[in-house]
Amino acid sequence: MVSLYPLVVNECIKILKKKRLLVVLLILAALIPMFTYAQMKVAQNNLKQFGTNDWRAEQRQKIVDYTRSIGSARVPEEWKQFRRVEVKLAQYYLDKDVNPAEPNGVTFTREFIKNAVGLFIPLMIMVIASDLVSSEHSTGTIKLLLTRPVQRWKVLMSKLISLVLFTSLVVISTGLLCYLISGLFFGYGGWDMPVFFGFNIIGSEVDTTFVRPVEQWLYLIMEFGLVWYSALIVAIMSLMVSVMVRSTAAGMGLMLAVLISGTILTNMVSSWETAKYLFMVNLRLTDYLTGSMPPIKGMNLSFSLMVLTVWGLASVIASFAVFTKKDVLN
Numbered sequence: 001m002v003s004l005y006p007l008v009v010n011e012c013i014k015i016l017k018k019k020r021l022l023v024v025l026l027i028l029a030a031l032i033p034m035f036t037y038a039q040m041k042v043a044q045n046n047l048k049q050f051g052t053n054d055w056r057a058e059q060r061q062k063i064v065d066y067t068r069s070i071g072s073a074r075v076p077e078e079w080k081q082f083r084r085v086e087v088k089l090a091q092y093y094l095d096k097d098v099n100p101a102e103p104n105g106v107t108f109t110r111e112f113i114k115n116a117v118g119l120f121i122p123l124m125i126m127v128i129a130s131d132l133v134s135s136e137h138s139t140g141t142i143k144l145l146l147t148r149p150v151q152r153w154k155v156l157m158s159k160l161i162s163l164v165l166f167t168s169l170v171v172i173s174t175g176l177l178c179y180l181i182s183g184l185f186f187g188y189g190g191w192d193m194p195v196f197f198g199f200n201i202i203g204s205e206v207d208t209t210f211v212r213p214v215e216q217w218l219y220l221i222m223e224f225g226l227v228w229y230s231a232l233i234v235a236i237m238s239l240m241v242s243v244m245v246r247s248t249a250a251g252m253g254l255m256l257a258v259l260i261s262g263t264i265l266t267n268m269v270s271s272w273e274t275a276k277y278l279f280m281v282n283l284r285l286t287d288y289l290t291g292s293m294p295p296i297k298g299m300n301l302s303f304s305l306m307v308l309t310v311w312g313l314a315s316v317i318a319s320f321a322v323f324t325k326k327d328v329l330n
Contacts, residue, residue: 008162011159012165012166020128021166024170024173029177036108036182039108039182055099066090082293085292088206096196098196102190104188105183105187105190106190106191106216107186107190109175110195113175113224114290117231118262119262121171123256126235126238126256126259128170129242130238132159133159134246134247135242152323152326153323163235171224175224190216192217195216196212199290201293206291229305233311237312240318243318243323244318262278262279265280266295273296275296276296276303279307282308285301
């Protein structure tokens, strides 16, 4: 019987030879400096607007602007609810005298990862995962692969293990590149800066009963854990699509459509409560750490983790069920 280890090594070599990982790293290396420059421009604009780099002035102006818009009849009620929460969060940070976005390499990495978990990182993962099986059909190697004296479940398991490894590598590489590149402009400090988490959003009220500060390095570990889990679910679902659809282009197009629709739905489905059971609406796990409003009432961290876990398990079961019975002759 062939062990899993050589199969995993073989799959890793195939992924590396496709140079998809290199493409992902190059995209990150090109885009992160752009976001860093944009962050610098924001700081410069704040200096022009408020005449100071003091973050408190920005937070006070934010409170004034949002409070004014809450009283406007032209602003939708959903936006008002979001802004009420943002006002209370901004006031909380002012009361505690802590800048929630102090410019440094660690804070930039934290904010970049938080904003990238909903679409950018899943797209990078999809690039690697979407052709793990379907490419075997296009190259004709699926017949050779499945006619060898290796159980089919081991072949797919080796692909799944390799995918977990490369998903982890993409998430870690994203964090390292963010920190190294942004640190050139903002400095490499900020590891021990306090960050508050534990906000509980109930309607438009913010419950701060369980809020407590942690050092930013610990917060970053929690954030990366949630990002990794979201990315892993996307990877597993991409693998399932690759098993189901023989065309790599069709599989990538399907996952691309699903991920983009998830971003749109997140901003539009507050009144469609059933949508909270869709996996793409639950990808932004990091929002629960910062106290951001969930896209749909009733969602919280435990609920989103449960939904993603169910989708992930269902995808794994479907993938193995189809792959082990797949007809490769036609």
